[in-house]
Amino acid sequence: MRTALVIGTGLIGTSAALALAARGVRVHLRDHDPERARTAAALGAGTDRDPEGRVDLALVAVPPARVAEAVLEAQRQDVARGYLDVGSVKGSLRGDLRAGGCDPASYLGTHPMAGSEKSGPLAATADLFEGRPWVLTPTTETDTEVLNLALELVALCRAVPVVMDADAHDRAVALVSHTPQLLSSMVAARLEKADETAVRLCGQGIRDVTRIAASDSAMWLDILAANPGPVADVLEELAADLEGTVQALRGLQSADEEKHGNSSLALANVLTRGREGSARVPGKHGQAPATYETVAVLISDRPGELARIFADAGAVGVNIEDVRIEHATGQQAGHVQLMVESGAAQSLATALRERGWALRTQ
Numbered sequence: 001m002r003t004a005l006v007i008g009t010g011l012i013g014t015s016a017a018l019a020l021a022a023r024g025v026r027v028h029l030r031d032h033d034p035e036r037a038r039t040a041a042a043l044g045a046g047t048d049r050d051p052e053g054r055v056d057l058a059l060v061a062v063p064p065a066r067v068a069e070a071v072l073e074a075q076r077q078d079v080a081r082g083y084l085d086v087g088s089v090k091g092s093l094r095g096d097l098r099a100g101g102c103d104p105a106s107y108l109g110t111h112p113m114a115g116s117e118k119s120g121p122l123a124a125t126a127d128l129f130e131g132r133p134w135v136l137t138p139t140t141e142t143d144t145e146v147l148n149l150a151l152e153l154v155a156l157c158r159a160v161p162v163v164m165d166a167d168a169h170d171r172a173v174a175l176v177s178h179t180p181q182l183l184s185s186m187v188a189a190r191l192e193k194a195d196e197t198a199v200r201l202c203g204q205g206i207r208d209v210t211r212i213a214a215s216d217s218a219m220w221l222d223i224l225a226a227n228p229g230p231v232a233d234v235l236e237e238l239a240a241d242l243e244g245t246v247q248a249l250r251g252l253q254s255a256d257e258e259k260h261g262n263s264s265l266a267l268a269n270v271l272t273r274g275r276e277g278s279a280r281v282p283g284k285h286g287q288a289p290a291t292y293e294t295v296a297v298l299i300s301d302r303p304g305e306l307a308r309i310f311a312d313a314g315a316v317g318v319n320i321e322d323v324r325i326e327h328a329t330g331q332q333a334g335h336v337q338l339m340v341e342s343g344a345a346q347s348l349a350t351a352l353r354e355r356g357w358a359l360r361t362q
Protein backbone atom coordinates (compact mmCIF):
# COMPACT_ATOMS: atom_id res chain seq x y z
CA MET A 1 0.00 0.00 0.00
CA ARG A 2 1.46 3.33 -1.03
CA THR A 3 -1.36 5.81 -0.50
CA ALA A 4 -4.34 6.07 1.82
CA LEU A 5 -7.17 8.48 2.53
CA VAL A 6 -8.41 8.61 6.13
CA ILE A 7 -11.94 9.99 6.38
CA GLY A 8 -12.65 11.11 9.95
CA THR A 9 -9.49 12.20 11.73
CA GLY A 10 -10.53 11.57 15.33
CA LEU A 11 -9.00 9.11 17.78
CA ILE A 12 -9.13 6.02 15.55
CA GLY A 13 -8.57 7.64 12.14
CA THR A 14 -5.59 9.68 13.31
CA SER A 15 -4.08 6.71 15.20
CA ALA A 16 -4.25 4.56 12.05
CA ALA A 17 -2.92 7.44 9.95
CA LEU A 18 0.03 7.94 12.34
CA ALA A 19 0.91 4.23 12.10
CA LEU A 20 0.62 4.20 8.28
CA ALA A 21 2.60 7.44 7.86
CA ALA A 22 5.33 6.10 10.16
CA ARG A 23 5.70 3.10 7.82
CA GLY A 24 6.04 5.14 4.66
CA VAL A 25 2.44 5.28 3.38
CA ARG A 26 1.42 8.65 1.94
CA VAL A 27 -1.68 9.49 3.97
CA HIS A 28 -4.33 12.09 3.07
CA LEU A 29 -6.54 13.31 5.89
CA ARG A 30 -10.16 14.41 5.52
CA ASP A 31 -12.67 15.42 8.18
CA HIS A 32 -15.93 17.35 7.95
CA ASP A 33 -14.31 19.61 10.55
CA PRO A 34 -11.21 20.84 8.64
CA GLU A 35 -9.59 21.94 11.89
CA ARG A 36 -9.42 18.28 12.97
CA ALA A 37 -7.72 17.24 9.72
CA ARG A 38 -5.25 20.10 10.20
CA THR A 39 -4.54 18.98 13.75
CA ALA A 40 -3.93 15.40 12.59
CA ALA A 41 -1.57 16.67 9.88
CA ALA A 42 0.31 18.77 12.44
CA LEU A 43 0.77 15.62 14.54
CA GLY A 44 2.55 13.96 11.59
CA ALA A 45 -0.35 11.77 10.44
CA GLY A 46 -0.19 12.92 6.80
CA THR A 47 -1.39 15.81 4.69
CA ASP A 48 -4.80 17.48 4.84
CA ARG A 49 -4.67 18.12 1.08
CA ASP A 50 -6.94 15.91 -1.01
CA PRO A 51 -5.22 13.23 -3.11
CA GLU A 52 -4.72 14.03 -6.79
CA GLY A 53 -5.82 10.66 -8.10
CA ARG A 54 -7.22 7.44 -6.63
CA VAL A 55 -5.54 6.19 -3.44
CA ASP A 56 -5.00 2.50 -2.62
CA LEU A 57 -7.15 2.51 0.49
CA ALA A 58 -9.88 4.73 1.94
CA LEU A 59 -10.32 4.21 5.69
CA VAL A 60 -13.60 5.56 7.04
CA ALA A 61 -13.33 6.39 10.77
CA VAL A 62 -16.38 8.56 11.42
CA PRO A 63 -19.04 8.11 14.19
CA PRO A 64 -21.07 4.89 13.80
CA ALA A 65 -24.25 6.58 12.54
CA ARG A 66 -22.27 8.39 9.80
CA VAL A 67 -20.30 5.41 8.49
CA ALA A 68 -22.73 4.22 5.79
CA GLU A 69 -23.14 7.65 4.18
CA ALA A 70 -19.37 8.29 4.34
CA VAL A 71 -18.53 4.94 2.66
CA LEU A 72 -21.19 5.45 -0.01
CA GLU A 73 -20.02 9.01 -0.71
CA ALA A 74 -16.38 7.90 -1.01
CA GLN A 75 -17.38 5.09 -3.40
CA ARG A 76 -19.44 7.54 -5.49
CA GLN A 77 -16.35 9.78 -5.71
CA ASP A 78 -14.29 6.72 -6.73
CA VAL A 79 -11.45 7.89 -4.46
CA ALA A 80 -9.83 4.49 -3.78
CA ARG A 81 -9.29 0.88 -4.86
CA GLY A 82 -10.64 -0.41 -1.56
CA TYR A 83 -12.91 1.01 1.17
CA LEU A 84 -12.78 -0.03 4.84
CA ASP A 85 -14.58 1.28 7.89
CA VAL A 86 -13.72 0.85 11.57
CA GLY A 87 -17.21 1.20 13.08
CA SER A 88 -17.93 -0.72 16.28
CA VAL A 89 -21.01 -2.60 14.93
CA LYS A 90 -20.94 -4.53 11.67
CA GLY A 91 -24.26 -6.34 11.01
CA SER A 92 -26.78 -3.49 10.76
CA LEU A 93 -24.23 -1.37 8.88
CA ARG A 94 -24.09 -4.01 6.15
CA GLY A 95 -27.87 -3.65 5.64
CA ASP A 96 -27.61 0.16 5.47
CA LEU A 97 -24.80 -0.06 2.93
CA ARG A 98 -26.68 -2.56 0.79
CA ALA A 99 -29.79 -0.35 0.84
CA GLY A 100 -27.65 2.64 -0.21
CA GLY A 101 -26.23 0.80 -3.24
CA CYS A 102 -22.74 0.01 -1.88
CA ASP A 103 -20.35 -1.85 -4.18
CA PRO A 104 -19.74 -4.97 -2.03
CA ALA A 105 -16.58 -5.98 -3.92
CA SER A 106 -14.54 -2.92 -2.98
CA TYR A 107 -15.86 -2.56 0.61
CA LEU A 108 -14.82 -4.49 3.71
CA GLY A 109 -16.16 -3.89 7.24
CA THR A 110 -13.51 -3.93 9.99
CA HIS A 111 -13.26 -3.15 13.70
CA PRO A 112 -10.05 -2.63 15.67
CA MET A 113 -10.47 -3.75 19.29
CA ALA A 114 -8.52 -0.86 20.73
CA GLY A 115 -9.56 2.62 21.71
CA SER A 116 -9.94 5.00 24.57
CA GLU A 117 -12.50 6.96 26.53
CA LYS A 118 -10.99 10.05 24.89
CA SER A 119 -11.85 11.18 21.38
CA GLY A 120 -10.41 13.50 18.72
CA PRO A 121 -7.01 13.63 17.01
CA LEU A 122 -5.14 14.84 20.09
CA ALA A 123 -5.91 11.55 21.86
CA ALA A 124 -4.42 9.51 18.97
CA THR A 125 -1.24 7.44 19.21
CA ALA A 126 0.64 5.50 16.54
CA ASP A 127 0.85 2.39 18.74
CA LEU A 128 -2.84 2.24 19.70
CA PHE A 129 -3.48 -1.00 17.79
CA GLU A 130 -0.24 -2.86 18.55
CA GLY A 131 -0.95 -6.46 19.51
CA ARG A 132 -4.73 -5.85 19.54
CA PRO A 133 -7.27 -7.90 17.61
CA TRP A 134 -8.56 -6.17 14.46
CA VAL A 135 -11.71 -7.84 13.19
CA LEU A 136 -12.28 -8.23 9.44
CA THR A 137 -15.71 -9.29 8.15
CA PRO A 138 -15.25 -10.25 4.48
CA THR A 139 -18.09 -11.81 2.52
CA THR A 140 -17.93 -14.00 -0.57
CA GLU A 141 -18.42 -10.78 -2.59
CA THR A 142 -15.30 -9.07 -1.16
CA ASP A 143 -12.54 -8.62 -3.70
CA THR A 144 -9.30 -10.43 -2.81
CA GLU A 145 -7.36 -7.23 -3.50
CA VAL A 146 -9.43 -5.39 -0.89
CA LEU A 147 -8.96 -8.17 1.65
CA ASN A 148 -5.22 -8.03 1.02
CA LEU A 149 -5.25 -4.24 1.54
CA ALA A 150 -7.07 -4.78 4.85
CA LEU A 151 -4.53 -7.40 5.97
CA GLU A 152 -1.74 -5.00 5.01
CA LEU A 153 -3.34 -2.17 7.01
CA VAL A 154 -3.64 -4.43 10.06
CA ALA A 155 -0.02 -5.55 9.68
CA LEU A 156 1.20 -1.94 9.30
CA CYS A 157 -0.67 -1.03 12.49
CA ARG A 158 0.97 -4.09 14.16
CA ALA A 159 -2.45 -5.47 15.08
CA VAL A 160 -3.66 -9.06 14.82
CA PRO A 161 -6.28 -9.83 12.15
CA VAL A 162 -9.33 -11.83 13.27
CA VAL A 163 -11.75 -12.88 10.54
CA MET A 164 -15.37 -13.15 11.68
CA ASP A 165 -18.90 -13.16 10.45
CA ALA A 166 -20.49 -9.71 11.02
CA ASP A 167 -23.36 -10.96 13.21
CA ALA A 168 -21.05 -13.20 15.29
CA HIS A 169 -18.84 -10.12 15.78
CA ASP A 170 -21.81 -8.07 17.00
CA ARG A 171 -22.80 -10.75 19.53
CA ALA A 172 -19.19 -10.99 20.75
CA VAL A 173 -18.73 -7.24 21.22
CA ALA A 174 -22.10 -7.03 23.00
CA LEU A 175 -20.46 -9.22 25.66
CA VAL A 176 -16.90 -7.89 25.76
CA SER A 177 -17.37 -4.20 24.94
CA HIS A 178 -20.93 -2.86 24.89
CA THR A 179 -22.17 -4.40 28.15
CA PRO A 180 -18.98 -3.38 30.05
CA GLN A 181 -19.50 0.18 28.79
CA LEU A 182 -23.07 0.26 30.12
CA LEU A 183 -22.09 -1.26 33.45
CA SER A 184 -19.25 1.22 33.84
CA SER A 185 -21.71 4.05 33.14
CA MET A 186 -24.21 2.64 35.64
CA VAL A 187 -21.62 2.32 38.42
CA ALA A 188 -20.32 5.83 37.69
CA ALA A 189 -23.90 7.17 37.63
CA ARG A 190 -24.24 6.11 41.31
CA LEU A 191 -21.61 8.77 42.07
CA GLU A 192 -23.54 11.58 40.43
CA LYS A 193 -25.45 12.54 43.56
CA ALA A 194 -23.34 10.67 46.10
CA ASP A 195 -22.22 12.40 49.24
CA GLU A 196 -18.81 14.09 48.95
CA THR A 197 -17.59 12.13 51.98
CA ALA A 198 -18.02 8.92 49.95
CA VAL A 199 -16.63 10.32 46.66
CA ARG A 200 -13.41 11.53 48.30
CA LEU A 201 -12.63 7.91 49.24
CA CYS A 202 -12.48 6.73 45.60
CA GLY A 203 -9.56 4.32 45.22
CA GLN A 204 -8.15 2.31 42.34
CA GLY A 205 -11.05 -0.17 42.18
CA ILE A 206 -13.66 2.37 41.15
CA ARG A 207 -11.16 4.12 38.86
CA ASP A 208 -10.65 0.82 36.99
CA VAL A 209 -14.38 0.17 36.74
CA THR A 210 -15.40 3.69 35.67
CA ARG A 211 -12.62 4.75 33.23
CA ILE A 212 -14.76 4.08 30.16
CA ALA A 213 -17.81 5.79 31.69
CA ALA A 214 -16.10 9.04 30.60
CA SER A 215 -16.47 8.02 26.91
CA ASP A 216 -18.38 10.09 24.37
CA SER A 217 -22.12 9.53 25.04
CA ALA A 218 -23.16 10.39 21.47
CA MET A 219 -20.84 7.73 20.03
CA TRP A 220 -22.07 5.12 22.50
CA LEU A 221 -25.71 5.94 21.78
CA ASP A 222 -24.95 5.24 18.10
CA ILE A 223 -23.23 1.95 18.99
CA LEU A 224 -26.03 0.72 21.26
CA ALA A 225 -28.69 1.75 18.76
CA ALA A 226 -26.94 -0.39 16.15
CA ASN A 227 -26.65 -3.49 18.40
CA PRO A 228 -29.61 -3.42 20.82
CA GLY A 229 -30.70 -7.08 20.74
CA PRO A 230 -27.38 -8.77 21.60
CA VAL A 231 -26.65 -6.20 24.33
CA ALA A 232 -30.12 -6.68 25.87
CA ASP A 233 -29.54 -10.48 25.84
CA VAL A 234 -26.31 -10.14 27.87
CA LEU A 235 -27.89 -7.60 30.22
CA GLU A 236 -30.83 -9.94 30.86
CA GLU A 237 -28.41 -12.63 32.08
CA LEU A 238 -26.61 -10.05 34.18
CA ALA A 239 -29.92 -8.89 35.63
CA ALA A 240 -30.54 -12.45 36.84
CA ASP A 241 -27.11 -12.47 38.55
CA LEU A 242 -27.84 -9.08 40.05
CA GLU A 243 -31.23 -10.18 41.38
CA GLY A 244 -29.66 -13.35 42.85
CA THR A 245 -26.91 -11.27 44.47
CA VAL A 246 -29.39 -8.85 46.07
CA GLN A 247 -31.33 -11.81 47.47
CA ALA A 248 -28.09 -13.35 48.78
CA LEU A 249 -27.09 -10.13 50.54
CA ARG A 250 -30.55 -9.84 52.10
CA GLY A 251 -30.18 -13.48 53.16
CA LEU A 252 -26.96 -12.63 55.00
CA GLN A 253 -28.96 -10.20 57.12
CA SER A 254 -31.32 -13.01 58.15
CA ALA A 255 -31.15 -14.76 61.53
CA ASP A 256 -32.19 -18.05 59.86
CA GLU A 257 -29.02 -20.19 59.73
CA GLU A 258 -29.96 -22.16 56.63
CA LYS A 259 -30.86 -19.03 54.70
CA HIS A 260 -27.60 -17.46 55.84
CA GLY A 261 -25.59 -20.48 54.64
CA ASN A 262 -27.28 -20.61 51.23
CA SER A 263 -26.76 -16.89 50.74
CA SER A 264 -23.09 -17.24 51.56
CA LEU A 265 -22.78 -20.01 48.97
CA ALA A 266 -24.59 -17.95 46.34
CA LEU A 267 -22.26 -14.99 46.93
CA ALA A 268 -19.16 -17.19 46.87
CA ASN A 269 -20.42 -18.67 43.61
CA VAL A 270 -20.73 -15.30 41.84
CA LEU A 271 -17.29 -14.20 43.08
CA THR A 272 -15.64 -17.48 42.01
CA ARG A 273 -17.27 -17.34 38.58
CA GLY A 274 -16.00 -13.79 38.29
CA ARG A 275 -12.42 -14.88 39.03
CA GLU A 276 -12.70 -17.60 36.42
CA GLY A 277 -14.02 -15.20 33.79
CA SER A 278 -11.37 -12.64 34.62
CA ALA A 279 -8.61 -15.23 34.17
CA ARG A 280 -9.81 -15.70 30.59
CA VAL A 281 -9.23 -12.06 29.59
CA PRO A 282 -6.25 -12.28 27.20
CA GLY A 283 -3.07 -10.64 28.41
CA LYS A 284 -4.46 -10.05 31.92
CA HIS A 285 -2.72 -11.55 34.96
CA GLY A 286 0.45 -12.04 32.91
CA GLN A 287 -0.66 -15.28 31.26
CA ALA A 288 0.98 -16.16 27.95
CA PRO A 289 -0.85 -14.97 24.81
CA ALA A 290 -3.03 -17.65 23.23
CA THR A 291 -1.21 -20.08 21.00
CA TYR A 292 -3.02 -21.03 17.85
CA GLU A 293 -2.90 -24.03 15.54
CA THR A 294 -2.26 -23.48 11.85
CA VAL A 295 -4.12 -24.87 8.86
CA ALA A 296 -2.21 -24.15 5.62
CA VAL A 297 -4.31 -24.07 2.46
CA LEU A 298 -3.21 -23.86 -1.17
CA ILE A 299 -4.93 -21.00 -2.99
CA SER A 300 -4.72 -19.95 -6.59
CA ASP A 301 -4.17 -16.34 -7.58
CA ARG A 302 -7.80 -15.81 -8.63
CA PRO A 303 -10.14 -13.04 -7.44
CA GLY A 304 -12.35 -14.11 -4.55
CA GLU A 305 -10.22 -17.07 -3.35
CA LEU A 306 -9.44 -15.63 0.09
CA ALA A 307 -12.99 -14.46 0.65
CA ARG A 308 -14.27 -17.92 -0.35
CA ILE A 309 -11.97 -19.66 2.13
CA PHE A 310 -13.01 -17.30 4.95
CA ALA A 311 -16.67 -17.88 4.10
CA ASP A 312 -16.13 -21.67 4.19
CA ALA A 313 -14.46 -21.37 7.61
CA GLY A 314 -17.31 -19.16 8.84
CA ALA A 315 -19.88 -21.69 7.57
CA VAL A 316 -18.49 -24.32 9.97
CA GLY A 317 -18.39 -21.79 12.82
CA VAL A 318 -14.59 -21.43 13.03
CA ASN A 319 -13.11 -17.97 13.71
CA ILE A 320 -9.80 -17.22 12.06
CA GLU A 321 -7.61 -15.62 14.71
CA ASP A 322 -4.71 -14.64 12.46
CA VAL A 323 -3.77 -14.98 8.81
CA ARG A 324 -0.48 -15.13 6.92
CA ILE A 325 -0.14 -15.34 3.18
CA GLU A 326 2.90 -16.85 1.48
CA HIS A 327 3.11 -15.92 -2.16
CA ALA A 328 5.16 -18.39 -4.21
CA THR A 329 7.35 -16.35 -6.54
CA GLY A 330 6.66 -16.97 -10.21
CA GLN A 331 3.63 -19.17 -9.50
CA GLN A 332 -0.06 -18.48 -9.86
CA ALA A 333 -0.63 -19.93 -6.39
CA GLY A 334 0.33 -19.43 -2.75
CA HIS A 335 -0.36 -20.73 0.71
CA VAL A 336 -2.61 -19.08 3.19
CA GLN A 337 -1.99 -20.00 6.80
CA LEU A 338 -5.11 -19.83 8.91
CA MET A 339 -4.46 -19.61 12.67
CA VAL A 340 -7.33 -20.94 14.77
CA GLU A 341 -7.98 -21.80 18.43
CA SER A 342 -6.37 -25.09 19.36
CA GLY A 343 -9.03 -27.75 19.05
CA ALA A 344 -10.66 -26.10 16.00
CA ALA A 345 -7.86 -26.93 13.53
CA GLN A 346 -8.91 -30.53 12.96
CA SER A 347 -12.56 -29.75 12.20
CA LEU A 348 -11.56 -26.80 10.00
CA ALA A 349 -9.13 -28.96 8.01
CA THR A 350 -11.78 -31.66 7.50
CA ALA A 351 -14.42 -29.12 6.46
CA LEU A 352 -12.07 -27.40 4.01
CA ARG A 353 -11.01 -30.70 2.44
CA GLU A 354 -14.68 -31.64 2.01
CA ARG A 355 -15.21 -28.34 0.22
CA GLY A 356 -12.40 -29.14 -2.22
CA TRP A 357 -9.47 -27.14 -0.77
CA ALA A 358 -5.98 -28.63 -0.94
CA LEU A 359 -4.24 -28.53 2.46
CA ARG A 360 -0.53 -28.60 3.17
CA THR A 361 0.42 -30.83 6.06
CA GLN A 362 2.69 -28.92 8.50
Ligand SMILES: NC(=O)c1ccc[n+]([C@@H]2O[C@H](COP(=O)([O-])OP(=O)(O)OC[C@H]3O[C@@H](n4cnc5c(N)ncnc54)[C@H](O)[C@@H]3O)[C@@H](O)[C@H]2O)c1
Pocket residue numbers: 007008009010011012013030031032033036061062063064066067070086087088089111112113114115116117118119120121219223
Ligand atom coordinates in the same frame (compact mmCIF):
# COMPACT_ATOMS: atom_id res chain seq x y z
N1 LIG B 1 -13.27 5.20 20.41
C1 LIG B 1 -13.00 3.91 20.42
O1 LIG B 1 -12.57 3.37 21.44
C2 LIG B 1 -13.23 3.11 19.18
C3 LIG B 1 -12.58 1.89 19.04
C4 LIG B 1 -12.77 1.15 17.85
C5 LIG B 1 -13.61 1.65 16.85
N2 LIG B 1 -14.23 2.83 17.03
C6 LIG B 1 -15.07 3.33 15.94
O2 LIG B 1 -14.28 4.27 15.23
C7 LIG B 1 -15.09 5.30 14.69
C8 LIG B 1 -14.50 6.65 15.08
O3 LIG B 1 -14.46 6.75 16.47
P1 LIG B 1 -13.48 7.78 17.20
O4 LIG B 1 -13.39 7.35 18.61
O5 LIG B 1 -12.25 7.97 16.39
O6 LIG B 1 -14.36 9.11 17.14
P2 LIG B 1 -13.87 10.65 17.16
O7 LIG B 1 -15.04 11.44 17.63
O8 LIG B 1 -12.58 10.78 17.88
O9 LIG B 1 -13.62 10.95 15.61
C9 LIG B 1 -14.61 10.95 14.63
C10 LIG B 1 -14.24 12.02 13.60
O10 LIG B 1 -15.11 11.90 12.49
C11 LIG B 1 -15.41 13.24 12.03
N3 LIG B 1 -16.62 13.14 11.20
C12 LIG B 1 -17.90 13.00 11.60
N4 LIG B 1 -18.72 12.86 10.52
C13 LIG B 1 -17.93 12.92 9.43
C14 LIG B 1 -18.17 12.83 8.04
N5 LIG B 1 -19.39 12.62 7.57
N6 LIG B 1 -17.10 12.95 7.19
C15 LIG B 1 -15.86 13.16 7.67
N7 LIG B 1 -15.58 13.25 8.98
C16 LIG B 1 -16.59 13.13 9.84
C17 LIG B 1 -15.51 14.06 13.31
O11 LIG B 1 -15.34 15.44 13.05
C18 LIG B 1 -14.39 13.45 14.13
O12 LIG B 1 -13.17 14.15 13.92
C19 LIG B 1 -16.49 5.07 15.20
O13 LIG B 1 -17.28 4.50 14.17
C20 LIG B 1 -16.32 4.08 16.35
O14 LIG B 1 -17.42 3.19 16.44
C21 LIG B 1 -14.05 3.60 18.15
Ligand SMILES: O=C(O)C(=O)C[C@]1(C(=O)O)C=C[C@@H](O)C=C1
Pocket residue numbers: 087088112113114115116117176177178212
Ligand atom coordinates in the same frame (compact mmCIF):
# COMPACT_ATOMS: atom_id res chain seq x y z
O1 LIG C 1 -10.21 0.95 25.81
C1 LIG C 1 -11.24 1.58 25.70
O2 LIG C 1 -11.35 2.68 26.16
C2 LIG C 1 -12.35 1.00 24.95
O3 LIG C 1 -13.42 1.01 25.46
C3 LIG C 1 -12.13 0.48 23.62
C4 LIG C 1 -13.23 -0.36 23.02
C5 LIG C 1 -13.47 -1.59 23.90
O4 LIG C 1 -14.58 -1.79 24.39
O5 LIG C 1 -12.54 -2.37 24.05
C6 LIG C 1 -14.46 0.44 22.86
C7 LIG C 1 -15.21 0.44 21.76
C8 LIG C 1 -14.66 0.03 20.48
O6 LIG C 1 -15.60 -0.36 19.56
C9 LIG C 1 -13.52 -0.85 20.61
C10 LIG C 1 -12.75 -0.82 21.71
